[in-house]
Amino acid sequence: MLELPAHTEHLKDDILAEQQNNNNLENPGPLQTFEENLAKGEFRIQQCKDCGQHVFYPRLLCHHCGSNALKWVAVSGKGVVYSSAVVRQRPEKGGDYNISLIDLEEGPRLMSRVVDVDPEEVAIGMQVSAHVGMINDKPAVLFYNKEQGDKEW
Amino acid sequence: MSLRGETAVVGVGLTEFGGLPGHTHMEIMAKAIDKAITDAGIHKDEIDGIFSANFVEMLTPLTVAEYLGINPTYMDGTNTGGSVFVNSMQSAAAALSLGLCNVALICYGSNSATGPFTHPPAMHTVEDVYRPRNPITPYALAANRHMHEFGTTREQLAEVAVSARAWAQLNPAATMRDPLSVEDVVNARMIVDPLGKFDCCLISDGGAAMIMVRKDRAQDFPKKPVYMLGVGSRTDHNLISCMPDLTTTAAKEAAAAAFSMAGVTPADIDVVELYDAFTINTILFLEDMGFCEKGEGGAFVSNGNIAPGGSLPVNTNGGGLSCVHPGMYGMFLMIEAVQQLRGECGERQVDNAKMAACNGSGGFLASQVSAIFGTQETL
Structure with missing residues (x-):
C-alpha cells in the first residue's frame, strides 16, 4: 500500500490514480532501488539498453545517450583507485578514515572507502x-585491496 | 552581439572582514550595498536589477529588494556555489545590454564566522554514506591526483598559501597578516590529506556589492569605469565522483570563452584573481586558464612567481586563503580586480594594471566562471 507523508494523506486517492496513469515509471526510483539492492547485499548498477554504457549513480536517463531504457546489472566488483584522501578525525570520534574515488572495470567512477589497509596506504x-558492507549501520559499497587477500569477495 | 565592453562596473563596496558579530547576513550585505551605492554616487532607487544568492536563504533577491525598498524590473537568484557572482555578472551584462534593467546590483553578505553555522541544504546522494568531509575532501582528492600525475609537491601547494599571505601583508583589510612560511604550511595539522590547515581558506564574515551599467552611461559616475571585456561559464559535474578529470576543471573552457570574447590572451593580463578556496585551486586554474601548461602549475607558483614582485600577480588581496572567505568568495575576487584596475590598491597596487582575469569556482570545482575586465583604454 502506498505510504504517504502525513501532509499529503488527504491527496491519497488522487496520487494513487495518478500512479496508475504513470505505470511506465518503476517504483521506487533508481536511487532507492540501488539502496534496497545494497540492503540485500547486492551491488548492482545500471546499463543502458541503447548505447550499452554503464550508468552510475542510478538515474532515470542515460547521461551518455539520453535513453530512458536502463536495466540493472551485476558488476565484476573489480576497480582501480583513481584518487584517495585521508579524513583526519580524533580517535574518540572513530579515528582517521579513507575516502577514495574508484574506477569500476565497467567504466563508472564512484566514491567509496578502501577499508582493509591503513587510510594513508591507499594508493592511486x-x-x-x-564488497557490500556497512558504515554506521547503513549498507555501503566498500573496497578491499585485492593484494591483501580476497576476504569475503 | 558580443558583450565585450558593453557594460562597466561603476561602484563597489566591501564591509570589514573577519568577525561582524550580531549581524544577520542581510545586514552585512546592506553595509556593502551602502558602500557600493556611495562609491557609484547613486540613490538606491536607481537600482532596478538585483543579482544575489547565498547559502542561508533561497529567495535572496526578494529579501534584498524588500530591504532596500525597491521594485526591480529584473531579478536573478541563480545559485552555482561560490562562482555565482561571476556568473551573475554575466547575467547582469546580458540583462543590461538587452535593456531588461539599467542599474544592476550584484551583492552578497554572510555571517558564516560569527552567526549560526549553516551548511547549504544538501540533497541525498550516493556519496552521503561515506561521510566525505565536504567541501575539503573533493579538493584533497584533486590535489592527490595532481601530485600523482604531475609530481606536484606539498611544498608547491604551500607556495600558493605563502604567496597569498605575502599579498595579505600588503592589504590592511586582510584577516590573516602574520608571516607564513612553506615550512609552516607543510608542518601544519592535516585536515584531509594531502591538505593541511593552511591549505584551506578562512571562514569569515563579510559582504560585498557591485554596481554595473551599460557603456553609454559608464562615464557618468565619480569613479573610473571598469569594463567587462569577456566572460565564460561552464560546468562538468556536481558530485566530485562525477568530475571527468580531477586535474582539469571546466575553467579550461570557461576561460577560453572569456578570452575569446575579450579578444586577448593570458599574456595580455596584468593581474589575476582566482577562487582559492584551497591551495590546489590556484594551481588548477592557472593551468586551465592558460597561464602555464597543464601539470606545470606547481613549478609556476614556486619561488615567489605569483607573490608580490613575481612575474604574475595572483590574488592580490590575499585571496580566500588569507584575506576573506565568507562561505562564497566570488564577489570579492571581482572587486579586487576592479580596484586594481582603478589603481586604488595602495601598497599592493599592481603598477599600470589595465587588464584583469578572474575565475570563480562553485561547488566542488564544478561551476567555473571566468571573466576579463579592462580599463577604458582596453576597449
Missing part, C-alpha cells in the same frame, strides 16, 4: 574489489 592505481 591500487587494484581493489567491491
